[in-house]
Amino acid sequence: MKLKGKVFKYGADVNTDVIIPARYLNVSAPAELAKHCMEDIDTTFLKKVKPGDIIMATTNFGCGSSREHAPLAIKASGISCVIAHSFARIFFRNAINIGLPLLECAESVNNTKAGDALEIDLAKGTIKNITNGKTFTAEPYPDFMSGIISAGGLIAYTKKRLALAKA
Amino acid sequence: MNLAEKILAAHSGKKIVTPGEFINARVDMVLSNDITAPIAINEFRRLGVSKVFDKNKIVMVADHFVPNKDILSAEQAKQMREFCKEYGVKFYDVGEMGIEHVLLPEQGFVLPGDVVIGADSHTCTYGAVGAFATGMGSTDVAVAMATGDIWMKVPPTIKFVYRGELGKWVGGKDLILYTIGNIGVDGALYAAMEFTGEAIDQLSMDGRFTMANMAIEAGGKAGLFHVDNKTQLYIKSRAKKNYLVYETDSDAEYEKVIEYDVTTIEPQVSMPHSPANAKAVGKVGSVKIDQAVIGSCTNGRIEDLRLAAQIFRRHKVKPGIRCIIIPGTQQVYLDALAEGLIEIFVKAGAAVSTPTCGPCLGGHMGVLAEGERCISTTNRNFVGRMGSAKSEVYLANPAVAAASAVTGKITHPDEVMK
Numbered sequence: 217m218k219l220k221g222k223v224f225k226y227g228a229d230v231n232t233d234v235i236i237p238a239r240y241l242n243v244s245a246p247a248e249l250a251k252h253c254m255e256d257i258d259t260t261f262l263k264k265v266k267p268g269d270i271i272m273a274t275t276n277f278g279c280g281s282s283r284e285h286a287p288l289a290i291k292a293s294g295i296s297c298v299i300a301h302s303f304a305r306i307f308f309r310n311a312i313n314i315g316l317p318l319l320e321c322a323e324s325v326n327n328t329k330a331g332d333a334l335e336i337d338l339a340k341g342t343i344k345n346i347t348n349g350k351t352f353t354a355e356p357y358p359d360f361m362s363g364i365i366s367a368g369g370l371i372a373y374t375k376k377r378l379a380l381a382k383a
Numbered sequence: 384m385n386l387a388e389k390i391l392a393a394h395s396g397k398k399i400v401t402p403g404e405f406i407n408a409r410v411d412m413v414l415s416n417d418i419t420a421p422i423a424i425n426e427f428r429r430l431g432v433s434k435v436f437d438k439n440k441i442v443m444v445a446d447h448f449v450p451n452k453d454i455l456s457a458e459q460a461k462q463m464r465e466f467c468k469e470y471g472v473k474f475y476d477v478g479e480m481g482i483e484h485v486l487l488p489e490q491g492f493v494l495p496g497d498v499v500i501g502a503d504s505h506t507c508t509y510g511a512v513g514a515f516a517t518g519m520g521s522t523d524v525a526v527a528m529a530t531g532d533i534w535m536k537v538p539p540t541i542k543f544v545y546r547g548e549l550g551k552w553v554g555g556k557d558l559i560l561y562t563i564g565n566i567g568v569d570g571a572l573y574a575a576m577e578f579t580g581e582a583i584d585q586l587s588m589d590g591r592f593t594m595a596n597m598a599i600e601a602g603g604k605a606g607l608f609h610v611d612n613k614t615q616l617y618i619k620s621r622a623k624k625n626y627l628v629y630e631t632d633s634d635a636e637y638e639k640v641i642e643y644d645v646t647t648i649e650p651q652v653s654m655p656h657s658p659a660n661a662k663a664v665g666k667v668g669s670v671k672i673d674q675a676v677i678g679s680c681t682n683g684r685i686e687d688l689r690l691a692a693q694i695f696r697r698h699k700v701k702p703g704i705r706c707i708i709i710p711g712t713q714q715v716y717l718d719a720l721a722e723g724l725i726e727i728f729v730k731a732g733a734a735v736s737t738p739t740c741g742p743c744l745g746g747h748m749g750v751l752a753e754g755e756r757c758i759s760t761t762n763r764n765f766v767g768r769m770g771s772a773k774s775e776v777y778l779a780n781p782a783v784a785a786a787s788a789v790t791g792k793i794t795h796p797d798e799v800m801k
């Protein structure tokens with residue numbers, strides 16, 4: 217699958233409280249959550265974000281609470297992929313489970329500016345910066361996780377597992 | 384193998400597990416709350432199973448926005464109530480509930496050697512009783528409620544050794560803030576933290592819960608303690624089933640061993656907007672506050688309230704400062720009543736609330752306005768965590784929070800208790 221979009225760039229330790237503040241967690245519909253995505257860290261995000269756009273950050277993206285509302289809000293806001301130096305553990309598994317693509321690739325983050333246009337080939341793990349012409353390759357997923365991703369998320373994966381167990 | 388590896392091996396039917404390995408671990412308890420359960424319930428229904436794997440191994444707690452702060456949160460609690468009724472799952476509702484991570488150990492739901500997962504990042508709190516407990520998302524919880532197991536990557540373990548004797552007013556909160564200040568908010572990313580040493584042996588169960596609670600604030604997957612006499616004493620009267628105590632092997636491997644001499648550690652304060660911005664309270668300088676919050680899954684236990692009461696027995700909250708005190712559970716509330724602590728708090732000018740997460744995540748019961756500052760015994764001081772994105776939260780132990788409520792600025796307890 218190829219993804220294409222412009223980059224929103226953030227620093228280290230972007231936590232789930234700024235991705236989607238707790239004051240909005242009295243709902244869980246992704247479209248409702250998306251209305252407040254990133255508003256405490258970047259008041260321009262919602263005005264500028266377009267379908268396909270990409271978030272880039274440095275270390276420990278998604279730290280803090282376990283709220284799955286964070287990747288849900290990001291996904292529903294139109295973001296197609298998050299690329300970071302590293303991700304916080306719970307955010308990482310939540311994103312995999314709900315089908316928000318994540319890539320770990322410090323080099324691409326360090327060589328990309330906010331607003332640059334990227335083209336990502338998820339199957340190959342390649343990140344092409346169209347603005348400056350550079351190409352990077354992200355860490356591949358371990359086989360186990362690829363299984364969940366190719367099934368379409370943890371629910372679909374588990375459904376298959378349950379069906380196999382029955383058969 | 385170390386403690387975490389031993390527990391995970393036993394729960395995945397393996398003789399040995401090694402860090403980095405993917406396993407399917409059997410779970411002994413699956414938890415969710417009024418924020419995370421609604422998504423978990425929806426995902427559970429999508430799985431199309433007719434029952435939960437074991438209704439005695441699932442608990443739902445309404446604690447974040449209850450007693451409900453608005454119509455939408457009331458709908459969320461209603462959804463949980465209905466699900467629990469339909470599937471025979473234990474639901475802790477208003478009047479019985481407490482903050483999940485204070486409640487579950489208190490009620491004997493989490494025991495040594497257990498694997499516990501919860502759709503709440505502070506599920507790691509139960510490491511204090513020697514369980515492998517870790518926070519996950521709602522979808523993970525949905526799957527575990529259906530199948531009784533969940534995928535995991537075996538984490539490497541970092542061992543922390545705390546040497547020496549703790550100073551006055553220094554407890555679990557100070558040790559963990561100091562540790563996070565030292566290693567950073569991703570210092571234990573993906574790793575299990577094992578807490579050991581003489582200072583840990585001295586620490587009460589309540590102090591250990593406080594430390595395990597904040598393992599996630601260093602990025603940790605779990606924060607574990609070994610079972611000793613204090614743990615056994617705590618568990619004995621509460622356990623509703625058998626449990627197994629695991630010990631670290633003498634040749635266990637660790638990713639790292641970090642040692643601290645605690646004799647020089649002072650009460651700590653984490654400055655905005657990161658738990659890692661920890662410094663000794665004496666080095667904070669003059670910081671005026673508008674509000675003090677004493678409670679949460681970090682410091683809402685009876686020992687925490689006793690500590691605050693030591694100060695409020697002699698001093699009143701400074702006029703113009705709001706002090707909000709929240710017992711973690713109904714039992715903590717009752718104990719505080721029996722010991723006369725609630726009367727001390729009310730007479731000192733503090734507001735005492737029924738158990739709830741409330742202000743900890745900016746839900747209700749003490750949300751901050753723009754430009755306001757709060758000293759809080761909670762675990763996170765991220766931007767906007769307690770209200771306005773232009774407010775500030777300072778993290779500290781209950782004695783520091785109480786002393787600060789008395790003077791109106793961040794204060795060492797010694798200063799008011801001379």
Ligand code: SF4
Pocket residue numbers: 447482483484503505679680681739740743744761762
């Ligand atoms: S008290 Fe705070 S940190 Fe603990 S469970 Fe509630 S909201 Fe989360």
